[in-house]
Amino acid sequence: MSVNTLKIDGQDIAVEEGATILQAAREAKIPIPTLCYLEGVSPAAACRMCLVEVKGSPKLLPACHTAALEGMEVSTNTPKLQSFRRMNMELLFAEGNHVCAVCVANGNCELQDLAIRVGMDHSRFAYRFPDRKVDMSHPQFGIDHNRCILCTRCVRVCDEIEGAHVWDVAQRGEHCFIVSGMNQPWGKVDACTSCGKCVDACPTGAIFRKGSTIGEKERDREKLSFLVTAREKQQWTR
Amino acid sequence: MTRTIVVDPVTRIEGHAKISIFLDEAGEVSDARFHVVEYRGFEKFCEGRPFTEMAGITARICGICPVSHLLASAKTGDKILAVKIPPAADKLRRMMNLAQLTQSHALSFFHLSSPDFLLGWDSDPATRNVFGLIAANPDLARAGIRLRQFGQTVIEKLGARKIHAAWTVPGGVRSPLSEDGRQWILDRLPESFATVSLALDLFKDMLDKALKGEIDIFGQFPTLYMALVNSKGEWEHYDGHLRFTDSHGNIVADGLSEDDYSQFIGEAVEPWSYLKFPYYQPLGYPDGIYRVGPLARLNVCDRIGTDAADQELQELRDLAGGVPTSSFLYHYARLIEILACLEKLQILVDDPDVLSSRCRAQGGVNHLDAVGVSEAPRGTLFHHYQVDENGLIQKVNLIIATGQNNLAMNKTVAQIAKHYIHGPEIPEGLLNRVEAGIRCFDPCLSCSTHAAGQMPLHLQLVAADGQILDEVRR
Numbered sequence: 001m002s003v004n005t006l007k008i009d010g011q012d013i014a015v016e017e018g019a020t021i022l023q024a025a026r027e028a029k030i031p032i033p034t035l036c037y038l039e040g041v042s043p044a045a046a047c048r049m050c051l052v053e054v055k056g057s058p059k060l061l062p063a064c065h066t067a068a069l070e071g072m073e074v075s076t077n078t079p080k081l082q083s084f085r086r087m088n089m090e091l092l093f094a095e096g097n098h099v100c101a102v103c104v105a106n107g108n109c110e111l112q113d114l115a116i117r118v119g120m121d122h123s124r125f126a127y128r129f130p131d132r133k134v135d136m137s138h139p140q141f142g143i144d145h146n147r148c149i150l151c152t153r154c155v156r157v158c159d160e161i162e163g164a165h166v167w168d169v170a171q172r173g174e175h176c177f178i179v180s181g182m183n184q185p186w187g188k189v190d191a192c193t194s195c196g197k198c199v200d201a202c203p204t205g206a207i208f209r210k211g212s213t214i215g216e217k218e219r220d221r222e223k224l225s226f227l228v229t230a231r232e233k234q235q236w237t238r
Numbered sequence: 239m240t241r242t243i244v245v246d247p248v249t250r251i252e253g254h255a256k257i258s259i260f261l262d263e264a265g266e267v268s269d270a271r272f273h274v275v276e277y278r279g280f281e282k283f284c285e286g287r288p289f290t291e292m293a294g295i296t297a298r299i300c301g302i303c304p305v306s307h308l309l310a311s312a313k314t315g316d317k318i319l320a321v322k323i324p325p326a327a328d329k330l331r332r333m334m335n336l337a338q339l340t341q342s343h344a345l346s347f348f349h350l351s352s353p354d355f356l357l358g359w360d361s362d363p364a365t366r367n368v369f370g371l372i373a374a375n376p377d378l379a380r381a382g383i384r385l386r387q388f389g390q391t392v393i394e395k396l397g398a399r400k401i402h403a404a405w406t407v408p409g410g411v412r413s414p415l416s417e418d419g420r421q422w423i424l425d426r427l428p429e430s431f432a433t434v435s436l437a438l439d440l441f442k443d444m445l446d447k448a449l450k451g452e453i454d455i456f457g458q459f460p461t462l463y464m465a466l467v468n469s470k471g472e473w474e475h476y477d478g479h480l481r482f483t484d485s486h487g488n489i490v491a492d493g494l495s496e497d498d499y500s501q502f503i504g505e506a507v508e509p510w511s512y513l514k515f516p517y518y519q520p521l522g523y524p525d526g527i528y529r530v531g532p533l534a535r536l537n538v539c540d541r542i543g544t545d546a547a548d549q550e551l552q553e554l555r556d557l558a559g560g561v562p563t564s565s566f567l568y569h570y571a572r573l574i575e576i577l578a579c580l581e582k583l584q585i586l587v588d589d590p591d592v593l594s595s596r597c598r599a600q601g602g603v604n605h606l607d608a609v610g611v612s613e614a615p616r617g618t619l620f621h622h623y624q625v626d627e628n629g630l631i632q633k634v635n636l637i638i639a640t641g642q643n644n645l646a647m648n649k650t651v652a653q654i655a656k657h658y659i660h661g662p663e664i665p666e667g668l669l670n671r672v673e674a675g676i677r678c679f680d681p682c683l684s685c686s687t688h689a690a691g692q693m694p695l696h697l698q699l700v701a702a703d704g705q706i707l708d709e710v711r712r
Contacts, residue, residue, distance in 0.1 A: 101294070101298060101402070102291055102294040102295050102298070134286060134287065134288060134630060135628075136288055136628035136629055136630055137628055142288060144288075210288075210290075210629075211290055211408075211600065213291065213293065213294060213404055213407045213408075213412075214294040214404035216404075216412075
């Protein structure tokens with residue numbers, strides 16, 4: 001198997017051909033923030049938090065979806081990227097209705113953690129306060145579109161791991177939202193196996209177990225990559 | 239020329255309000271009004287949310303008495319689930335409410351109101367506050383602050399945080415008391431008993447001497463009283479049934495269920511205040527004036543049910559020669575209630591159930607309409623939710639304790655103003671007395687309009703034609 005060598009933040013790194021910049025950085029223990037990326041399913045490059053600077057490229061590239069090529073020189077934490085990530089985070093918060101104080105995921109939320117990590121203490125952008133719905137029609141789970149950041153993790157785990165393909169993205173631009181089935185109430189979608197993988201995958205409190213109150217959302221995210229490894233490599237280890 | 243004096247805002251209360259005092263041609267007080275000038279809209283923005291979030295959302299109405307909302311909301315949630323909560327949960331919720339009553343009453347008495355009693359109505363407003371109290375009587379101030387800390391820490395020991403603990407949930411509570419928490423409470427109880435005993439002795443002595451006159455001026459008038467009592471007619475703070483009594487101690491209505499609140503409580507609206515005016519419906523508006531809160535709870539119950547508090551209650555009734563009807567005695571009632579809370583906490587902390595992990599019942603959406611009630615420090619609190627079959631809130635109505643005292647607060651302000659204010663010269667200390675009439679009720683305006691904050695006092699003398707004749711800022 002051929003190997004590519006590249007520089008990330010000045011550090012020489014060798015990775016297998018086909019690896020992404022994110023995988024290369026993680027092997028070298030160089031932190032790159034991610035939000036929509038989820039081990040075990042395909043990358044979506046939806047959240048833009050993992051953007052990096054690559055010498056010679058005029059634009060910022062998503063580390064989760066860009067191959068680590070021979071001779072690349074990558075910067076992961078420049079002032080430009082720091083400023084960009086913070087702005088991106090502010091836009092995510094301004095776009096939806098994120099009220100941590102009363103959220104099921106408070107204290108256990110990737111959006112909240114990342115906001116703290118990038119130093120976002122307020123949003124410079126006006127909050128949009130969109131009028132979004134909550135769907136509690138499923139007997140076990142609920143989805144609160146106010147808290148959805150459109151990372152599409154639920155779409156990918158349901159399709160690629162469970163094989164049920166309950167979730168999809170409807171509409172365009174600011175009107176985008178996650179739909180279950182053919183834009184039916186979740187409880188009416190026959191394809192749903194009630195497996196709960198979407199609950200485990202969701203980075204925020206958008207998809208949760210019914211009856212959960214503030215800060216009670218728990219996830220077993222490692223279960224997702226465990227299932228993939230078990231299926232593909234016949235290895236049942238965690 | 240008629241004039242209007244505006245006290246804006248009223249200080250050392252929780253929330254924003256102002257007082258208008260209307261003077262007639264002769265410079266005598268013709269009327270006074272207590273305006274609540276905040277608007278929050280909690281009932282509206284809860285619509286569409288899952289009912290399981292309501293305890294967390296409504297607790298945010300207030301940082302002083304979030305526990306009251308947590309309890310009323312959780313009790314409403316219990317009814318939506320149609321579950322009977324485990325005995326451990328009942329006792330644990332009671333513990334938290336007792337701690338809440340203790341800390342809130344300690345705040346009202348020591349931090350907000352005692353500077354008037356101990357430093358004097360006419361003392362310098364710049365030091366007539368808790369800091370002035372610390373300078374003048376550090377031991378008492380420290381004891382009062384530590385009493386409040388005791389209540390707050392019990393809340394923290396139970397719910398993991400002092401304010402907005404997301405611990406009471408529909409179906410029960412999240413976790414029992416820990417053994418460490420139990421020991422901490424046991425260790426600190428004696429000091430808390432000593433503080434309330436000190437405060438009671440001090441206040442009773444002042445009622446005999448320095449504050450004797452205030453009893454007849456600060457809201458002394460007959461009204462109805464409403465509170466929860468238990469099945470034996472004893473003082474209650476969490477469950478039981480509602481009872482109305484009059485100023486002669488007669489029971490006007492008993493065995494009322496919170497489910498039927500709309501049949502006996504009406505809500506009037508006046509254009510000059512954001513705070514509604516609840517009244518006892520059978521007597522109409524405004525004759526159906528009733529009071530809630532510490533004094534009402536003590537007037538409504540036959541007895542408290544614990545030894546030391548019952549002795550103090552008897553002393554209060556002896557002092558009043560029957561049913562105490564002066565709003566000034568709310569302060570006294572608050573101290574007696576702290577004592578009752580400590581006694582009841584002592585009993586509960588020795589109960590093994592409070593360490594039981596069987597404290598949360600599960601259920602689905604089984605009732606679409608539910609009313610929960612609890613006794614907040616300031617009085618009876620109702621939460622009424624209507625949900626759809628998936629448990630999403632369709633409609634919310636919150637009836638807050640402070641609102642129910644609104645008619646009585648207005649009447650108290652008018653009574654004090656008429657007694658002290660004669661003519662255009664209004665010394666600051668007199669206006670402080672008018673404000674103190676409001677403080678008797680320890681109103682929580684943040685709650686009652688479903689805001690917070692405090693600004694310096696702003697007084698205006700306004701002529702009938704709207705011209706500002708005089709203006710004083712603190």
